[in-house]
Amino acid sequence: MKKTQKIRWTALGAKTSVAILVTAALLMLALSAVQSYYARKEIRANLERNTELDLFIKAQKIKYSLEAVENALQNHIDDIERSLPYPDSLFSVTRRIVEQNPDFDGCCIAMIPDYYPEKGRLFQPCSYRDGKTINTYLYDVEKYDYTQIAYFNFAVDNDTAYWSEPYRDPDDSSVILVTYNFPVHDPSGRVVALLGVDLDAAWLGDVLNAHGLFPSSYNLLLSGKGRLICGPNPAEVKHQDVKDMVAMINDSTLNRYLSHTGKSTILAFVDKEDGEKGHVSYNSPKMIAPWQIATVNYDEEVFAPLIQTRRRNIVLTLMGLLILAFIIHRSAQSIYKLRDANAEKQRIDSELMIAKNIQMNMLPETYPPFPDRNDLDIYGSLVPAKMVGGDLYDFFIRDEKLYFCIGDVSGKSVPAALVMAVTHSLFLSISSHESHPARIMQGINESLCRGNESNMFVTFFIGVLDLPTGLLRYCNAGHNPPLTIIGELVEPLPAKANLPMGVIAEFDYMMQQTRVEPETMIVLYTDGLTEAKNMDRKQFGLEKTLKILEKCHDATATQLIQTLTKKVDAFVGEAEPSDDLTLLAIRYTPKEESWTLSRSITLDNDVAQVTELNQFVQSVTEELQLDKALSRRIKLAVEEVVVNIMNYAYVADVKGQVKVEAMANDERLRFILTDSGRSFDPTAVSRADTTLTVEDRPIGGLGILLVRNLMDSINYERIDGQNILRIEKKF
Amino acid sequence: MNTTIIEKDGKYIVTLEGELDTAHALEFEEAMKPLHDVTGKEIIIECTELEYIASSGLRILLGLLKNAKAKGNKVVLKNLNDEIKDVFKMTGFIDLFVIE
Numbered sequence: 066m067k068k069t070q071k072i073r074w075t076a077l078g079a080k081t082s083v084a085i086l087v088t089a090a091l092l093m094l095a096l097s098a099v100q101s102y103y104a105r106k107e108i109r110a111n112l113e114r115n116t117e118l119d120l121f122i123k124a125q126k127i128k129y130s131l132e133a134v135e136n137a138l139q140n141h142i143d144d145i146e147r148s149l150p151y152p153d154s155l156f157s158v159t160r161r162i163v164e165q166n167p168d169f170d171g172c173c174i175a176m177i178p179d180y181y182p183e184k185g186r187l188f189q190p191c192s193y194r195d196g197k198t199i200n201t202y203l204y205d206v207e208k209y210d211y212t213q214i215a216y217f218n219f220a221v222d223n224d225t226a227y228w229s230e231p232y233r234d235p236d237d238s239s240v241i242l243v244t245y246n247f248p249v250h251d252p253s254g255r256v257v258a259l260l261g262v263d264l265d266a267a268w269l270g271d272v273l274n275a276h277g278l279f280p281s282s283y284n285l286l287l288s289g290k291g292r293l294i295c296g297p298n299p300a301e302v303k304h305q306d307v308k309d310m311v312a313m314i315n316d317s318t319l320n321r322y323l324s325h326t327g328k329s330t331i332l333a334f335v336d337k338e339d340g341e342k343g344h345v346s347y348n349s350p351k352m353i354a355p356w357q358i359a360t361v362n363y364d365e366e367v368f369a370p371l372i373q374t375r376r377r378n379i380v381l382t383l384m385g386l387l388i389l390a391f392i393i394h395r396s397a398q399s400i401y402k403l404r405d406a407n408a409e410k411q412r413i414d415s416e417l418m419i420a421k422n423i424q425m426n427m428l429p430e431t432y433p434p435f436p437d438r439n440d441l442d443i444y445g446s447l448v449p450a451k452m453v454g455g456d457l458y459d460f461f462i463r464d465e466k467l468y469f470c471i472g473d474v475s476g477k478s479v480p481a482a483l484v485m486a487v488t489h490s491l492f493l494s495i496s497s498h499e500s501h502p503a504r505i506m507q508g509i510n511e512s513l514c515r516g517n518e519s520n521m522f523v524t525f526f527i528g529v530l531d532l533p534t535g536l537l538r539y540c541n542a543g544h545n546p547p548l549t550i551i552g553e554l555v556e557p558l559p560a561k562a563n564l565p566m567g568v569i570a571e572f573d574y575m576m577q578q579t580r581v582e583p584e585t586m587i588v589l590y591t592d593g594l595t596e597a598k599n600m601d602r603k604q605f606g607l608e609k610t611l612k613i614l615e616k617c618h619d620a621t622a623t624q625l626i627q628t629l630t631k632k633v634d635a636f637v638g639e640a641e642p643s644d645d646l647t648l649l650a651i652r653y654t655p656k657e658e659s660w661t662l663s664r665s666i667t668l669d670n671d672v673a674q675v676t677e678l679n680q681f682v683q684s685v686t687e688e689l690q691l692d693k694a695l696s697r698r699i700k701l702a703v704e705e706v707v708v709n710i711m712n713y714a715y716v717a718d719v720k721g722q723v724k725v726e727a728m729a730n731d732e733r734l735r736f737i738l739t740d741s742g743r744s745f746d747p748t749a750v751s752r753a754d755t756t757l758t759v760e761d762r763p764i765g766g767l768g769i770l771l772v773r774n775l776m777d778s779i780n781y782e783r784i785d786g787q788n789i790l791r792i793e794k795k796f
Numbered sequence: 797m798n799t800t801i802i803e804k805d806g807k808y809i810v811t812l813e814g815e816l817d818t819a820h821a822l823e824f825e826e827a828m829k830p831l832h833d834v835t836g837k838e839i840i841i842e843c844t845e846l847e848y849i850a851s852s853g854l855r856i857l858l859g860l861l862k863n864a865k866a867k868g869n870k871v872v873l874k875n876l877n878d879e880i881k882d883v884f885k886m887t888g889f890i891d892l893f894v895i896e
Contacts, residue, residue: 672852675819697848697879704850708818755888767851767887774886 082393089389093382097375104371112367115278116346117329119360123273123284124350127358130272131245135226137166138247138262145174145249145260152181152188159192160201162262170194170234170242170263173204174249175211177221177257187212193263195236220246221256228356231266231294241266243294270295273358279366283307287347289355291315304336304343304363314347314359341365417452417479424453424482427489429460432623439656440532441467444622445649446630448593448642455481456591456645457489464748465532465780465791468496471589471649472525472544475565484521488513488566492527498749500781502527502540503576506566510542514570522567526560526589530581531782533791535655537587538578542566545595548614550586555614558587586625586652588614593646597633600640605633622650658730662688665726670711670719670742678707678725685727689734699794702775703736705768706747706790714742714788731796733777738790745788746781747772799827807838813845821852828860835867844875854887861892872896 141162148154155174162172171193181188189204189211204211211217220227227246234240242263249258266286273284274297283297285307291314296307317332329348336343344367347359365372425447432444445458455474460467470492474481488509495508505527513523524544530537539558543565546557558579564572581587590610597605613632617625626648633646666681668674682703686696707723715721724739747769755770772779772792780791797820798813808831816824831839839860857873864871872894876884884890 672818672821675817675850679815679817679819694879698882701848701850701883704817708850708852756891757888758892767854771851771883771886 082390082397085393086386086390090382090386093385097378097382100378101371101375104374105368108368108371112344112362113329113331113346116331116344116360116362117348119278119284120329120346120348120358121350123360124348124353124358126272126275127269127286127356128352130269131228131353134168134245134262134264135247138162138245138260141165142247142249142260145258146251149249149251149257152176152184152190156190156192156201156203159190160199162260163192163194163199166262168264168268170240170265172260172262175204175217175259175261178212180257216246217259220248220259224248224250224256229261230288230290231292234265241294243269243288266295267298268295270297274298274301278360279362281366282360282362285310285314285347285359285361287311287314287357287359289349289357291357294356304339304341305334305361306337309337310334310345310359310361314345314357414452420453420479420482421449424449424486427486428458434460435462438462440654442622442652442654443650444626445647446626447645447647448630449645450593450642451478453478453482454645455485456593456647457485458589458647458649459489459492460649460651461493462532463497464500465778465793466500467530467532467651468500468527469530469589469649469651470525470527471547471591471647472523473591473593473645473647475522477644480519480521484513484523484567488523488525496527496529500529500538500746500749501576502529502538503574506540506542506563506574507572510566510572510574511570513567517567520567522565524565528587528589530651530653531780532653532655533780534782534784535581535583535653536578536782536784537581538576540574540576542574545590545592547587547589548611549581550588550614550618551582551584553615553618555611581653583653583655586618586622586650588625589649589651591645591647593642593644594629594633594648596644597637597646598640598643599636599638605636609636622652625650658728660728660730662727662729664728665724667722667724668707668711670715670721670723670740672708672711674711675704675708679704681725682727685729685734689729695794698775699734702772702792702794705772706736706738706779706792709747709768710738710740710742710745710788710790713747714740714745716743733793733795735791735793738788738792740788741786742788744783746783747790748779748781797823799824801827801830807840808834809840809842811842811845815848816846816853817848817850818852821850821856824853825856825859828856831860831869832863832867834869836869838870838872839864840872840874842874843877843880846877846880849880849883851887854883854889858889858892870894 141158144161145155145158148158159172159174163169171191173189173191176188178186187206187210189206190201191204192199192201216227216229225248229244229246231241231243234242243266245262245264247260248256249260251257269286273286273295277283281303283302285296286294288294291311293307293311299307313332313334317330329346331344331346333342333344335341341363343361343363345359345361347357349355349357428447429445434443435441443460445460447454447456447458449456455476456472458471460469462468472485472488474484474488491509491512492505495505499505499508506525509525523542525542526539526544526547528537528539539560540563541560542563546560548555548557559577561575561577563574595605595607595610610629613629617628620628629648630646662685664681664685666677668678679700682700683696686699691699703725707725710723721740721742726737728735750766750769776792777795778793782789797816800811802809810828810831861871874896876895881890884893884895
């Protein structure tokens, strides 16, 4: 039952835990997505700024490189202009230019048509590098008419330097060349020739791609018509083919013209080969116009910090979730523990409630307890401080003796209650056949000491009040002495403390006795009365108790207890009750009987005298006009007790006498048997077991059994060296 | 108090008369002694005339019964009056004896 319950809890717990974890994971995911979105935006903005700067710087670099070329040529221009009158010297000029500029692939001087009539319409001396050698020759103008090239005429007409569109080297198709054309003037300032210098664009590409924004980034330089002038070293291009990139830029060039912002255009692309995403930005800064410059960056690298952050986030999130799972698990466990503990507490509470009922049922419940009697007024009460307590009190009448007790077990709650129950049951079982309070105490004490490893002890008071005579025998085991109230005099019963029970098994308890005057009230209490504490931790005290009792001399037992309880309650007020409060009040109110018949006979301790006894009893019953059956019953009872005395009170052969007194009124018939033999209490004899078989049944023990059955009460007392036995029959 | 024992058809018939009080118990015990020696017999105790019995008388009957059980005798009590039957009930003897 318990196990299945636990499993059910765990399953429910797992469900809740998973729900919490999933929610937390989703929250973190959402958070990271938002963060990622803004981070990406930020990176993009940064990229735009950086590419703008990159393009600007690269353009600047290109410009400087070109200017360097232009400056280098300026000197050679002077040389050419000086050599103009000597056409053949121009060959050596071209050779010198190539020699002095290792970056130049070659150069040529294209004269305007008919400038040297002796050399024909066109004249173009050249020098070109071929490996390590330089070839100087006259360009074959038959094959290639440079005047047909648009920029030639443009440069000549406008007297301006001009960069040609890139073109493939006719000798080596893998080399892309650009030509710088510079006007040459005659002394009159007329443009007479163009100096053309061929440059390997790869050189510009190296300048352009010396540094990239990211490891895979590269830059492109495009002519105004969108032809690739230079780019990265093809071996270093990881992803998309440069050709595709150029095509893409050319396809979208229109956008740039439309935008008119002067800002770079940014295009996103996806690599055709490996699906890698990237962005290309391009622009045509004024300083190199109409050339265009582009920078290509791959998202993988651009967003690397973001990806790294995202990875870190995932790891952190997982760790966080793990920790959360652990915390949930632990807290769930403690919640279940708490719940279990609560359930356990409820169960214990309800069990304690049952225990309380059981304990309360052990105590006398109905008042007045002896409605048929007029010689006793008894009231008791027990208010436990906790659910169950260690206090107890009880009383009962056996053979015209009132047995009463009050006790307090050390400690509180369940352990005290257990010992209390044991003590109570021992008291009842031992006093069912024992009337001597010290012997009852000893019997209980021995049992309590046996195996008392928890060292619990019990303060206890036992009283046995002989109701016909008022003789009170009592024994105290470390308990508060009871108080007696006679008139306005309240005083403690002189009770020797002895030792609480449960301490020393062999302890010899002392019995004390006194004669209780009629109308005396005996008040028994536990320290819950005198040690009751108020909010100021002050005790109720004995003095206050005595003062209250002094005014209670006319009160009934019930009134007295109620008054005391009320006073204690008022005193304690809101304070937590510190101990069980147990009170028992007994008022002894014997009534003097008046008899209409009174006879007596004295017999020797000889069973032969039974015949005389029977005649005596018969004469009594006849005078009372009892019916035959009742007469026989009474005769039998008297015979049994007398024979008992004859047989047991006197040692064999010792002569003695038994006095039999009979007295009667309308209510009852009483016999009092007095003898001077040794102390012999027939009421203390254990009852014969009437359920045994013939073989097991002892011969004897029948007489007293018969008397108890035949008469209403039997009572024994030893007073002044005499055994006094009373038997009584009510009519 | 009178006790007579007669043997008839292999059975012992004990007739009790009067009051069996403690004063007469010894006398009754003596009278019953011969029955302690018989074996395998039925002992019928006729109580029609028995008016009274004290515990001393009951003890003698119990002694007789214990002996009879040991010797294989059967003891039957007959015609107990109401008061004596009450006494037998009070003492539990009603369950020990065969009572007719």
